[in-house]
Amino acid sequence: METGDAAPLTRYVLKDGDSFLVANSLGDISAPSEGFFVHDTRIVSRYELLLGDLEPALLSSAVTQDNVLFVAHLTNRALSAIDEMGAPEGLIHIARSRFLCRERMFERITCMNYGDRTTRVPLRFRLAADFADMFEVRGSRRDARGRLLGPESDEWGYAFRYEGLDGVARASSVVFSRPPSPVAPGEVEIVVMLEPGAVEELYTEIGVIREGRPARARYRDEASLARRNMRRRQRRGARVASGGPLFDQWMRRSRSDLALLTSELDTGPYPYAGIPWFSTPFGRDAVITALQTLWLDPGLAKGVLTFLAKHQAKEESPFLDAAPGKIMHETRKGEMSALKELPFGLYYGGVDTTPLFIALAGAYLKRTGDTDTVQTLWPALLAAVQWIERVCDADPNGLLVYARASERGLANQGWKDSGDAVFHADGRLAEGPIALVEVQGYAHAALRTMAELGERWDPRAAAHWTRRADELRATIEERFWMPEHAYYGLALDGAGELCAVRTSNAGHLLYVGLPPTERAMAVAQQLMSPAFFTGWGVRTVARGESRFNPISYHNGSVWPHDSAVCASGMARQGIRGAATKLLRGAFEAAVHFDMRIPELFCGFARTQGAPPVAYPVACLPQAWAAGSAFMLLQACLGVEIDGANRTIHVHRPELPPGIQDVVVHDLAVGDQRVDLVFRSSGTRVAAFIDGDADGAVSLLVRN
Structure with a gap:
């Protein structure tokens, strides 16, 4: 496989409950320390996207400010010859958007053709699951492991299974919204035909096995749940x-x-x-x-x-x-x-x-x-x-x-x-x-x-x-x-x-x-x-x-x-x-x-x-x-809060350099909630309470 990138790829992480995912900036799980982990076990150890035999070129990648969504923007290297419905480099835009919810990763892969002819885009996936214990991934060696069963393929993807020495049967799957075609062991392909200006979407899911298969409505429902859960924690x-x-x-x-x-x-x-x-x-x-x-x-x-x-x-x-x-x-x-x-x-x-x-x-x-x-x-x-x-x-x-x-x-x-x-x-x-x-x-x-x-x-x-x-x-x-x-x-x-x-x-x-x-x-x-x-x-x-x-x-x-x-x-x-x-x-x-x-x-x-x-x-x-x-x-x-007496103590406050004011919004003091304001006033910092019309909270300032 050609990569064309000499610099190492940054790793990005997502987490939900007892599951987390570590992947590179392309969105791939490929390195020995990467994977999708649930309960300290790596249930997916390889999940790579290729365009035919080539790794796509990275444009940008990031995790959103709220830590819910990973987004990678990619483009094609030259696919195949033009007369075989290929495309020169940089005409196909591919966006990967993913999140975790309920011990499963949900991904949408969006393909857009900016060329002037119909293009054949072969989305190839390399898949594996080793069910390695977290400490194995960190370098611990074991005298014996459980039994890794051969992957089970069906019309929509793969299921992986492992019988642990602890008597626990562990399983995971990688499934697609379109039937993939096998290319090699652990490798499947989905061909997308893109007319000029056309947009096509593919949905994938990896993680613990669940009923149903990927689809737009399922992706949106789970994304909404993931965002609600995160907003609740952030509030x-x-x-x-x-x-x-x-x-x-x-x-x-x-x-x-x-x-x-x-x-x-x-x-x-x-x-x-x-x-x-x-x-x-x-x-x-x-x-x-x-x-x-x-x-x-x-x-x-x-x-x-x-x-x-x-x-x-x-x-x-x-x-x-x-x-x-x-x-x-x-x-x-x-x-x-x-x-x-x-x-x-x-x-x-x-x-x-x-x-x-x-x-x-x-x-x-x-x-x-x-x-x-x-x-x-x-x-x-x-x-x-x-x-x-x-x-x-x-x-x-x-x-x-x-x-x-x-x-x-x-x-x-x-x-x-x-x-x-x-x-x-x-x-x-x-x-x-x-x-x-x-x-x-x-x-x-x-x-x-x-x-x-x-x-x-x-x-x-x-x-x-x-x-x-x-x-x-x-x-x-x-x-x-x-x-x-x-x-x-x-x-x-x-x-x-x-x-x-x-x-x-x-x-x-x-x-x-x-x-x-x-x-x-x-x-x-x-x-x-x-x-x-x-x-x-x-x-x-x-x-x-x-x-x-x-x-x-x-x-x-x-x-x-x-x-x-x-x-x-x-x-x-x-x-x-x-x-x-x-x-x-x-x-x-x-x-x-x-x-x-x-x-x-x-x-x-x-x-x-x-x-x-x-x-x-x-x-x-x-x-x-x-x-x-x-x-x-x-x-x-210099803030200390006495909840029992509904009192805020502030002692000789200083503001961070270059900051003229700081507001602590919705601060709980006993059974009350107030805004605590710090504001530069000459050579000193003034502190006062906002949002306490009844004067239920006391503020004691010592300078």
Whole structure:
């Protein structure tokens, strides 16, 4: 097959519920990492459109702003000789429009003849389904696989079937609105005869098998349903608008990406982590995404808390890294997980998710005043804090540590979970059990939250949790502070030796409000120094430290959610200008990434006129990367909402550079909804409430 294109094709993604599709800019599924996936299984692994033997030429491709529709515009290369009813290059326009709905892809292929003679257009399709588990696609090798049955063809297309080793029969199909003719195994052709100026449409569907066959009415009905579902998700929560068109585009794209990644589960809305590798419920990612968006959409936090409480561990399992009270890290539905070839069917190997779960519950109650939900969660919160206390009691230093219980699990169980992410100043990898500095901050926040909640539900235990929080704080200050660096170390290893490395992890201590003012200021100063701040965001590891590498996954790259957490922490310490600077860097990076910030990008210093350097296999979109835009904006505006008392607190607000006003539309405050307006007024930013004629919501502004 001739391609004629030397440059690699961009990948585009669509998602609906537990299905997602990764295809190239032509609309083809052809590369090893592409496919149509349902429940962590690739049910279609090849779906290519050719014009005869030739790949069409790409004109343009994009996903619509609402993330519902992928559209590619193509044209023909020279087909066959003119006297055989062919066409010179560029006379046939082909538009591919597709969307996902109910675990199926619907596509319309429109052909238009701009030539002056009737043209024969051979639409050829190459089709296959390998039913590979997501982890196989990612590179895992299996000793044995199930039985892949031969494709079944009929008048309208192909059906593919696979009998898994887990006893599950999986099936998919590719069907057409016109009967195709077989050309070769897995290859069919539909010939369209186009008169001059004529337009013809072909409808195709791929995915789980359903009754009926493709048609215009079916395409339109399903498209209408897909758009309604997306609009419903996008209407949730408050909306941000400003006088800056590009800034508004970033806000809208981030909101659309969160809507795309959010699935409606029986427990409520839940943001899946990212596409392609992490389109499934993760614990830590969802909690942080919920914290990022809590001020705008508390309903997402409620859905996350309810789901995680439902799946809280009840018993010990070394293979799953589970223990009573622990909150899950990840859940999968594929064959390999079902067979326990990997532990990720319902896996608990994350040390930080449990304290973050408690912290989110406390933040949710403050934001909404919803005591009924938190009271329902109270047994899960008690079990979670009891797990934290058991782990801390077993550690000689009284810290929340991790050490994987199974060789099949994750070696590192903080958010930087790659194998080389925890190391000493001389480059040695740390050996467990490991106590990460930011995890101790989360544990402190969890204990403090339980003390606050305990004042309502268990006053006697509240004093106990307050004491434990104070003790943990003292231990952190004693064991992790590095006076010679005026900074906190990364971790304590199993021997109690400090990993004396400067990393962004320390910025998370500012987020939970743990360090005293002098130390917080010292950390903030370094985070904004050239060693950390690239001009686009905060590096995960400071330049000059051992193992620093700007193109690594966790040891010198920039993670937007990490930068946003650091920015929020610095804002809480009163360093609002740093948050504004980080927001500006993130926004300007977003402009280079087509307004969709990836999971991470390389940690090279910003140079004039050059864009940020992409990380080649970053998830895009990714939930906590999209959510970082809203956390950064909140940090700049200094907004905190007290739902129970229907009060908005605004502290020393700053607007993004070049933006004169920001309006947060339809902001829920208790049982009221208002518009919160920020407007530049000389050297200050004024804040006021619009749409509250009865004065039911209070606004307290401190400058």
